[in-house]
Amino acid sequence: xxxxxxxxxxxxxxxxxxxxxxxxxxxxxxxxxxxxxxxxxxxxxxxxxxxxxxxxxxxxxxxxxxxxxxxxxxxxxxxxxxxxxxxxxxxxxxxxxxxxxxxxxxxxxxxxxxxxxxxxxxxxxxxxxxxxxxxxxxxxxxxxxxxxxxxxxxxxxxxxxxxxxxxxxxxxxxxxxxxxxxxxxxxxxxxxxxxxxxxxxxxxxxxxxxxxxxxxxxxxxxxxxxxxxxxxxxxxxxxxxxxxxxxxxxxxxxxxxxxxxxxxxxxxxxxxxxxxxxxxxxxxxxxxxxxxxxxxxxxxxxxxxxxxxxxxxxxxxxxxxxxxxxxxxxxxxxxxxxxxxxxxxxxxxxxxxxxxxxxxxxxxxxxxxxxxxxxxxx
Amino acid sequence: xxxxxxxxxxxxxxxxxxxxxxxxxxxxxxxxxxxxxxxxxxxxxxxxxxxxxxxxxxxxxxxxxxxxxxxxxxxxxxxxxxxxxxxxxxxxxxxxxxxxxxxxxxxxxxxxxxxxxxxxxxxxxxxxxxxxxxxxxxxxxxxxxxxxxxxxxxxxxxxxxxxxxxxxxxxxxxxxxxxxxxxxxxxxxxxxxxxxxxxxxxxxxxxxxxxxxxxxxxxxxxxxxxxxxxxxxxxxxxxxxxxxxxxxxxxxxxxxxxxxxxxxxxxxxxxxxxxxxxxxxxxxxxxxxxxxxxxxxxxxxxxxxxxxxxxxxxxxxxxxxxxxxxxxxxxxxxxxxxxxxxxxxxxxxxxxxxxxxxxxxxxxxxxxxxxxxxxxxxxxxxxxxxxxxxxxxxxxxxxxxxxxxxxxxxxxxxxxxxxxxxxxxxxxxxxxxxxxxxxxxxxxxxxxxxxxxxxxxxxxxxxxxxxxxxxxxxxxxxxxxxx
Numbered sequence: 001x002x003x004x005x006x007x008x009x010x011x012x013x014x015x016x017x018x019x020x021x022x023x024x025x026x027x028x029x030x031x032x033x034x035x036x037x038x039x040x041x042x043x044x045x046x047x048x049x050x051x052x053x054x055x056x057x058x059x060x061x062x063x064x065x066x067x068x069x070x071x072x073x074x075x076x077x078x079x080x081x082x083x084x085x086x087x088x089x090x091x092x093x094x095x096x097x098x099x100x101x102x103x104x105x106x107x108x109x110x111x112x113x114x115x116x117x118x119x120x121x122x123x124x125x126x127x128x129x130x131x132x133x134x135x136x137x138x139x140x141x142x143x144x145x146x147x148x149x150x151x152x153x154x155x156x157x158x159x160x161x162x163x164x165x166x167x168x169x170x171x172x173x174x175x176x177x178x179x180x181x182x183x184x185x186x187x188x189x190x191x192x193x194x195x196x197x198x199x200x201x202x203x204x205x206x207x208x209x210x211x212x213x214x215x216x217x218x219x220x221x222x223x224x225x226x227x228x229x230x231x232x233x234x235x236x237x238x239x240x241x242x243x244x245x246x247x248x249x250x251x252x253x254x255x256x257x258x259x260x261x262x263x264x265x266x267x268x269x270x271x272x273x274x275x276x277x278x279x280x281x282x283x284x285x286x287x288x289x290x291x292x293x294x295x296x297x298x299x300x301x302x303x304x305x306x307x308x309x310x311x312x313x314x315x316x317x318x319x320x321x322x323x324x325x326x327x328x329x330x331x332x333x334x335x336x337x338x339x340x341x342x343x344x345x346x347x348x349x350x351x352x353x354x355x356x357x358x359x360x361x362x363x364x365x366x367x368x369x370x371x372x373x374x375x376x377x378x
Numbered sequence: 379x380x381x382x383x384x385x386x387x388x389x390x391x392x393x394x395x396x397x398x399x400x401x402x403x404x405x406x407x408x409x410x411x412x413x414x415x416x417x418x419x420x421x422x423x424x425x426x427x428x429x430x431x432x433x434x435x436x437x438x439x440x441x442x443x444x445x446x447x448x449x450x451x452x453x454x455x456x457x458x459x460x461x462x463x464x465x466x467x468x469x470x471x472x473x474x475x476x477x478x479x480x481x482x483x484x485x486x487x488x489x490x491x492x493x494x495x496x497x498x499x500x501x502x503x504x505x506x507x508x509x510x511x512x513x514x515x516x517x518x519x520x521x522x523x524x525x526x527x528x529x530x531x532x533x534x535x536x537x538x539x540x541x542x543x544x545x546x547x548x549x550x551x552x553x554x555x556x557x558x559x560x561x562x563x564x565x566x567x568x569x570x571x572x573x574x575x576x577x578x579x580x581x582x583x584x585x586x587x588x589x590x591x592x593x594x595x596x597x598x599x600x601x602x603x604x605x606x607x608x609x610x611x612x613x614x615x616x617x618x619x620x621x622x623x624x625x626x627x628x629x630x631x632x633x634x635x636x637x638x639x640x641x642x643x644x645x646x647x648x649x650x651x652x653x654x655x656x657x658x659x660x661x662x663x664x665x666x667x668x669x670x671x672x673x674x675x676x677x678x679x680x681x682x683x684x685x686x687x688x689x690x691x692x693x694x695x696x697x698x699x700x701x702x703x704x705x706x707x708x709x710x711x712x713x714x715x716x717x718x719x720x721x722x723x724x725x726x727x728x729x730x731x732x733x734x735x736x737x738x739x740x741x742x743x744x745x746x747x748x749x750x751x752x753x754x755x756x757x758x759x760x761x762x763x764x765x766x767x768x769x770x771x772x773x774x775x776x777x778x779x780x781x782x783x784x785x786x787x788x789x790x791x792x793x794x795x796x797x798x799x800x801x802x803x804x805x806x807x808x809x810x811x812x813x814x815x816x817x818x819x820x821x822x823x824x825x826x827x828x829x830x831x832x833x834x835x836x837x838x839x840x841x842x843x844x845x846x847x848x849x850x851x852x853x854x855x856x857x858x859x860x861x
Contacts, residue, residue, distance in 0.1 A: 005828045006564045012832040013571055016839025023840065024847050155796070157594065183599065204851040213379050213419040217852060220384045237848050249801070266602040266794040 025228065029236030042091045042340050042357045047102030047117070049073070049109070056088060056101045057118040059131065059163040063172075067138045073114040079104075079144040079374055080135050082128045083119035084153055086294060089357040091340025097360035103367035104374075113378065120163050124156035124267075125274035126184055130164060132278050133174040136285055144377045145282050146370070147275070148294035151304055151312045152356075154271045155264050159187045167191075176281065180273055244347070251346040257353050258301050263308045272315070279323045288377045289325035291316060295366065297355045299336030326377065330369055338362035379419035379538075381629045382581050383852040389416070390574075393538075394636045398562060409533040409556060416538035417501070424500045427465070432535040434461045435510040439517040439524040451518055458514040462507045469499055474717030502542035504714060504861055508668055510535055513549050515672055522549045530557055539633035543626045543858040545644040545664035552639065560638030572835075573632030575842040580625035581856070582849040588618045589854060591802065595795050596770055600779050604789035608767070608780045609760070610803050615770045616763040617806045620649065622857045623662070647814045649762070649807075652754035653739070654731045657762055669711050677703035705729045715861045720768035720777060727765050 046056040053069040054061075067074075081087065081101060090097050098106075101117035108115045116139070118131045128147060136142055168191040174181055205221075208214040224231040250256065282289045293313060296302055313329070320327035338361055342354035379386050393412045400408055418425050438458040442451050467475075476493040483490055513535070516522040525531045534553045540546075560566070592614050595607075603611075627644035634641050648661035658666045678699050705726060712725025742750055764784065768777045782788075793800070824831050 003564070006568060008828055008832050009568045009835055010564045012835040013568060013839050016836045017571075017843050019836070019840040020843025020847065023844055157796075158597070187597075204853055207380055207852040207855040208383070211420050212422055213383065213385055213852075216419070217383050217385050220388070224384070234848055234851075241848065264793055264796070266792065270602075 024230050027230055027233070027237055029233040030240055042089050042342070042354065043093050044085075044088050045090050045093060045097070045099055045102075046088055047099050047105055049105065055105050055114075055116055056099070057116070058088065059118065059120055059127075059166065062166045063134055063138075070114070070116065073109070073116075074139055074141065076109075076112045076114040077141050077143045077378060078114040078116060078139050079108070079146060079378075080132070080139065080142055081115065081117040081119075081146040081148075082123070082131055083117060083148055084123040084150060084356075085119065085121040086148070086150075086356050086358075087117055087119045090363065091338075091354070091357050091359045093360065098363065099360070100363040100366045100370070103364055104371065107367065107371060108374070113374075115374075120160075122153060122156050124153055124158070125271035125278070126158050126180070127160070127163065129181075129274045129278045129281075130159060130167065130174055130184060130188070132281065133176075134167065134172060136281070136287065142285075142287055144374060145278075145287050145289045146292060146374070147278070147289065148292040149275070149312075149316055150294060150296075150356075151263070151309060152261060154268045154312075155261060156271070157267060158270075159184060159191075161191045164188060165191050176277065178277055180270065180277065243343075247345065247347045251348070254346075256345050257342055257355060258303055260305050261303050262305060263312075272319075276319060276323070279319070279325055283323065283325075289323070290373060290377055291320050291325060291327045292370075293327070293329040293331045295334040295358070295362070296331050297334070297336060297339045297353065298332050300353060302355055326373065328370075328373055330366070333365060333369055334358055334362045338365075379416045380852055380855060381626065382578065382586075382850060382854075382856075384850065385419070390633055390636070397559075397637045402559070405559060406527070406529045406533055406556065409537065410529045413533065413536035413538040413541060417536065417541060420501045421498075427500055427503075428506055428536060429532075431462060431465060431507060431510050432532055433528075434458060435514045435535075436524075436528055436531050439514050440526070442514070442517050443524045455514060455518045459511060462511050466503060466507045469497055469503055471713075471717045473497060499860070501859060505544050505546055506535055506541060508546050508672075512546075512668060512672060516549055522553075525553065527557075537634075539630040540641060543623070543630075543856055543861075544662070545627060545630065545641050546668050547641065547664070548668075551642060555639045562638065566635050566638045570632045570635035572839070573628045573635060575839060575846060577625045577628030577630075577632060578846040578850065579842050580621045580628065582851070583845050585618055585622035585625060586849065586854055588614065588621070588802070588806075591799060592618050592770070595799060598794060600776055600783075603780070603783060603794055604792035605783050605787050606790055606792070606800075607794045608783050609763075610795060610800055611770075611780070612760075612763040612767050613803045613807070614799070616649070616766045617803070617810075619766060619769065619857050620645075626856045626858060647810070647817075649759055649810055650755065650814055651758050651762070652751045653758055654728070654735050654762070657758055658728075658732075665711070665714075669707055669714075673710060674703055674707040677706060701733065704733060708732075715769070716772070718772045720772045720774050723774060723777065724765055724768045727768070731761060731765075 046054050046058060048054050048056075049070075054066070055070055055073070057063070057066045081104075083101075087099060087101055090099060099117075101115065104115040105117075116135070118135065120127055120131075132145060136145075168188045173185045173188060205214060205217060208217055221231075230237070279289045279291075293316065296304075317327050338358045340354045340357050340359065341351040342357070343352070344350055345352045379389060389412075393408065396408050397405060414425050414429075417428060435458055438454050442454045445451055445454070473493060473495065480490045480492060513522065513531075517524050525534075530553065533556050534547070534549060537547070537552070537556070592611075595611050595614060598607075624645040631641045631643070642664060644663050646660040646663070648657055651657035651660050708725035708729035709722050710725070711728075712721040712723070715721045715724070764781070767780050768774070771777055771780070824834055
């Protein structure tokens with residue numbers, strides 16, 4: 001290429017870099033990737049007692065602090081509900097609205113019964129096993145364990161570091177010698193290693209731990225964070241890009257919230273195994289287990305393969321029978337009008353059907369439905 | 379200092395400006411000092427080790443050149459090799475051999491406890507050791523006259539763009555460029571910036587975002603995996619390591635270009651190779667050339683080359699020691715990557731493929747070239763991808779279990795990972811082919827029209843700047859740092 005042309009190329013590069021920086025400077029982040037999935041109309045809500053102490057646990061919190069907060073209630077016979085985002089999300093929330101957990105806590109505490117909930121977005125049974133193990137060791141009067149079984153959640157994989165890092169910080173490990181339990185403990189221990197190393201550092205600087213560059217990079221980054229808002233918003237901006245990528249993929253492949261999500265057999269089996277271990281552990285401690293087939297929107301085509309869903313229900317009822325626990329099927333108790341909309345799953349759409357989250361009225365219906373079963377189990 | 383950090387970008391900016399402003403002597407000093415600073419940003423105490431290795435070869439090579447006595451030359455070379463390989467052995471292999479030695483003794487009834495010590499592997503030791511060795515060997519062979527100027531020689535050994543993960547440079551390829559600055563051309567700056575932007579994109583946008591998915595799929599117990607899962611694991615890590623390592627090479631080449639210094643290419647679309655011979659002329663070219671000239675050809679007693687042209691040999695092996703040399707060379711090449719039997723297995727696996735190909739290619743000579751190319755690619759790609767299993771999973775028993783699943787087509791269609799994982803693997807493959815076609819055909823024709831070319835440059839640079847700035851963070855090191 002001629003030298004004159006090279007100057008044009010150089011100018012083009014300068015223009016490109018300048019445009020890139022200008023674009024970056026004017027970008028506004030809309031939120032993080034996880035919240036974006038819920039949609040604008042659905043919000044997270046963690047129920048509290050009259051003193052404002054949370055009786056609903058999200059594992060990103062330190063579990064010991066949570067137990068300390070609910071200590072005054074722990075002398076009562078207690079019920080533990082292990083859920084996913086359905087139990088901590090309310091669609092079109094109004095100020096006085098509450099979740100099923102909040103309604104049940106308020107109702108049962110009148111009879112000196114404590115209803116505690118722990119939930120994680122897209123929870124899987126291995127994570128529930130860890131939660132149960134921890135709470136069964138720290139709630140002295142635990143009488144009933146309630147587990148809603150979402151078929152969708154059985155597609156999920158093992159323990160996630162961002163939710164369980166706080167468990168490994170306290171060198172906690174679950175009891176049991178089963179292969180899966182050993183695997184879970186290994187995983188928890190590995191979080192312990194990384195978290196102890198990273199307590200001083202931001203995970204964005206992981207590659208610089210214990211190097212001379214760490215201090216310099218931190219200083220430059222702090223300077224950039226202070227001077228340029230786009231720099232401090234980069235995490236959210238990255239989340240926005242992933243949302244666009246996710247919606248782009250869905251648009252290209254015509255995937256929506258109604259698209260059938262097939263069972264992933266190996267994950268299904270593993271999660272079922274974890275569930276069985278949880279029930280066995282509960283039985284050995286004299287804790288009664290109630291399995292729940294939770295509500296799913298049914299007035300429109302829902303995203304399960306009907307045959308697989310039937311198999312799932314049958315297997316749950318067989319497990320309940322062999323493990324001497326109760327199975328309650330309430331998958332159709334919530335009418336279509338109480339369900340919300342999720343964030344759009346495709347580009348150029350503004351919303352999609354939500355099969356997981358509903359309005360506060362539906363939480364109340366669910367609480368009222370469960371209450372007699374809980375009292376009976378006690 | 380790692381490339382995927384703001385510190386490096388600022389550091390490079392300052393060094394490049396000073397490089398073009400300063401006169402010869404301070405400029406050479408700048409390169410040497412900035413390289414030491416670059417290395418010291420990792421752990422400054424280890425710069426002394428690197429300098430020690432450099433000083434030994436500086437002294438030895440000058441002594442080799444001074445003497446006419448062939449035996450003395452040889453003894454001096456042995457001193458260089460002993461020191462360099464001794465350091466490499468201590469830092470990289472001592473624990474491995476201690477563990478294996480004790481394991482072996484315990485087989486004979488001794489009950490020795492496993493060794494309980496750990497040694498920090500100095501960053502880039504495998505790379506700068508090879509570079510210092512090649513310098514002494516080249517002086518011994520008469521390819522290079524030793525440099526009296528220690529600063530110049532030191533700059534060659536420690537030159538920061540390629541210090542930690544290559545390309546491995548030979549003295550004849552680079553030292554004169556360090557001595558005499560090239561005439562300033564805006565083309566150096568253009569090419570350098572584009573290579574760096576593209577390299578950062580491959581690292582911070584692609585490789586770092588594949589990394590958590592690869593970690594996740596490699597944490598799933600192997601027993602439940604199907605053949606398609608194992609293939610997906612192999613392909614996903616194959617892409618991660620390719621994007622990660624080629625990103626490093628792009629940034630290294632780009633950073634050197636900004637100073638008018640040209641490095642040999644280290645990658646050339648290896649996953650589109652139509653044979654294993656071709657694969658090794660396209661993957662980590664500087665290493666395969668180095669191994670060829672300093673190990674493989676000498677083992678066979680054949681003539682060596684002095685350039686990084688890639689591949690083990692362009693000629694048909696004449697020596698009757700060819701097969702032994704092939705397997706030995708590859709086993710050592712595997713061990714160079716890491717102190718584990720899994721890496722040795724990786725080397726022997728590749729040797730077996732090259733060995734088989736030598737014989738099969740004779741039988742397929744009569745077949746139409748296009749058909750040969752198509753089937754060649756169809757066989758080379760998956761077999762090359764499978765070789766990454768021992769790279770990622772250092773347990774040989776796990777590797778054999780995975781290979782068994784592939785060979786026996788176990789539960790071929792059963793899926794263990796989310797649909798997205800398979801989709802990403804497929805997308806990355808298509809993107810690799812697509813980028814090759816753009817690079818090979820479209821870019822060539824676009825370059826003919828400067829206006830269109832400039833518009834394309836503006837668009838691409840804008841996009842790369844946005845993505846690089848958004849994703850730039852030192853969240854992970856380059857994979858090859860551990861080698």
